[in-house]
Amino acid sequence: MPELEQALAEVAAEMAARTDRGEVATYIPQLGKVDSKKFGIAAVTNDGRVILAGDADQPFSIQSVSKVFTLTLALGKVGDALWHRVGREPSGNPFNSIVQLEHENGIPRNPFINAGAIVVSDVLLAGHQPREAIGEILRFIQFLADDETIIIDREVAASERATGYRNFALANYMKSFGNLHHEPELALGVYFHHCAIAMSCRQLAMAGRFLANGGRNPATGHSVVSAERARRIGALMLTCGHYDGSGDFAFRVGIPGKSGVGGGILGIVPGVASLAVWSPGLNENGNSKLGSIALEKLARMMNWSIFAP
Ligand code: DON
Numbered sequence: 001m002p003e004l005e006q007a008l009a010e011v012a013a014e015m016a017a018r019t020d021r022g023e024v025a026t027y028i029p030q031l032g033k034v035d036s037k038k039f040g041i042a043a044v045t046n047d048g049r050v051i052l053a054g055d056a057d058q059p060f061s062i063q064s065v066s067k068v069f070t071l072t073l074a075l076g077k078v079g080d081a082l083w084h085r086v087g088r089e090p091s092g093n094p095f096n097s098i099v100q101l102e103h104e105n106g107i108p109r110n111p112f113i114n115a116g117a118i119v120v121s122d123v124l125l126a127g128h129q130p131r132e133a134i135g136e137i138l139r140f141i142q143f144l145a146d147d148e149t150i151i152i153d154r155e156v157a158a159s160e161r162a163t164g165y166r167n168f169a170l171a172n173y174m175k176s177f178g179n180l181h182h183e184p185e186l187a188l189g190v191y192f193h194h195c196a197i198a199m200s201c202r203q204l205a206m207a208g209r210f211l212a213n214g215g216r217n218p219a220t221g222h223s224v225v226s227a228e229r230a231r232r233i234g235a236l237m238l239t240c241g242h243y244d245g246s247g248d249f250a251f252r253v254g255i256p257g258k259s260g261v262g263g264g265i266l267g268i269v270p271g272v273a274s275l276a277v278w279s280p281g282l283n284e285n286g287n288s289k290l291g292s293i294a295l296e297k298l299a300r301m302m303n304w305s306i307f308a309p
Contacts, residue, residue, distance in 0.1 A: 001301070002301055002302075004049070008043060008053040011041060011053070011301075015041075015293070018290060022279075022288070022290065024036050024281055027261075028160065034060070036281045039294075042200075042277075043275050044206055052201070052202055055278065056276075056278075059200045062197050062198065064095065064114075064258065064259060064261065065266050066141070067111060068266060069137065069141050069194075070117065071117075072225060072229075073124055075229060077123060077124065085123070085179055086116045087109045089240075091108075091110060095112075095286060096114045096167070096170070098166070101170070101173055101174065106173065106176065109240075112236065112243070115170045118188065119179060119187075121187045121188070124190060134152070138150065138194075138197065144207040145199070150198070152193050152198070153196045153198045156195075157192050160196060167191065168188065204266055204276035205273075207266075208268060208274035210224035211256075214230055215227045215228075234270060238255070238257070241257050241259060243286065245283065255275075255305060255306055261286050263280035263281065265277050265288050265291045267295050270306060272304065
């Protein structure tokens with residue numbers, strides 16, 4: 001097996017040379033203008049090593065990767081009661097699909113599709129103004145990454161709102177079933193802002209450390225969530241983290257992962273490392289094309305899989 005430094009450098013060099021990079025998201029100008037040649041990868045191991053390659057220190061829009069952290073916060077707030085309002089099944093549909101909601105009484109399939117994440121935002125809003133809930137999410141991510149420089153890109157948040165007709169439709173529809181407790185506008189305010197958080201691969205891999213280490217920050221030993229909860233969040237990432245590409249990601253990479261349309265993926269190797277990769281070009285499911293390929297190669301090189309003996 002190669003050293004991790006060597007494996008990361010090799011994967012980054014190979015990805016830099018590829019010309020089939022997928023298409024960057026264009027639904028908002030801030031994502032549409034990102035250079036598709038960018039590629040970054042970071043690994044933070046449970047024994048404290050931080051290994052970087054490519055553009056690993058350049059912040060990008062984490063988009064739906066943020067849903068791992070909002071889910072973690074919401075579970076901390078309401079525990080298993082969350083599962084009365086959000087399911088735990090893969091949707092087999094695109095991330096912004098509305099079709100299942102009618103048959104399933106406004107209960108989204110899982111917390112990672114847009115509808116599910118909007119319900120999670122609604123949960124985080126309880127007892128707060130949107131501004132406070134957004135601040136709580138940002139501070140939680142800063143705390144996990146041990147980095148107070150992480151910010152919300154206000155321009156991205158404003159564009160998300162300006163173009164978010166489908167998310168408004170999802171929120172209004174769920175409200176009609178009684179599955180939003182606040183006005184759709186307020187839950188969406190929280191949702192649009194957490195999608196607009198900007199982080200680098202280094203920061204994202206740092207923030208994911210607790211999931212690779214049984215719920216504890218490996219640097220401080222402090223518990224973020226219980227070991228059982230960390231396992232369950234990992235299970236949801238594996239089964240739902242790449243929308244209708246989740247099965248293929250599990251098949252090819254074999255570790256829990258969560259993607260975002262900014263081209264980022266957070267990957268967790270339980271007991272070993274937290275990984276983040278960024279390549280802005282997307283595949284047909286809206287997941288980072290080279291990011292998925294890079295994680296597949298890295299996992300194979302390092303013999304990483306949750307199914308490995
Ligand atoms: O709400 C949306 O559609 C976007 N802000 C985020 C979607 C996303 O990242 C889906 N992931 N692949």
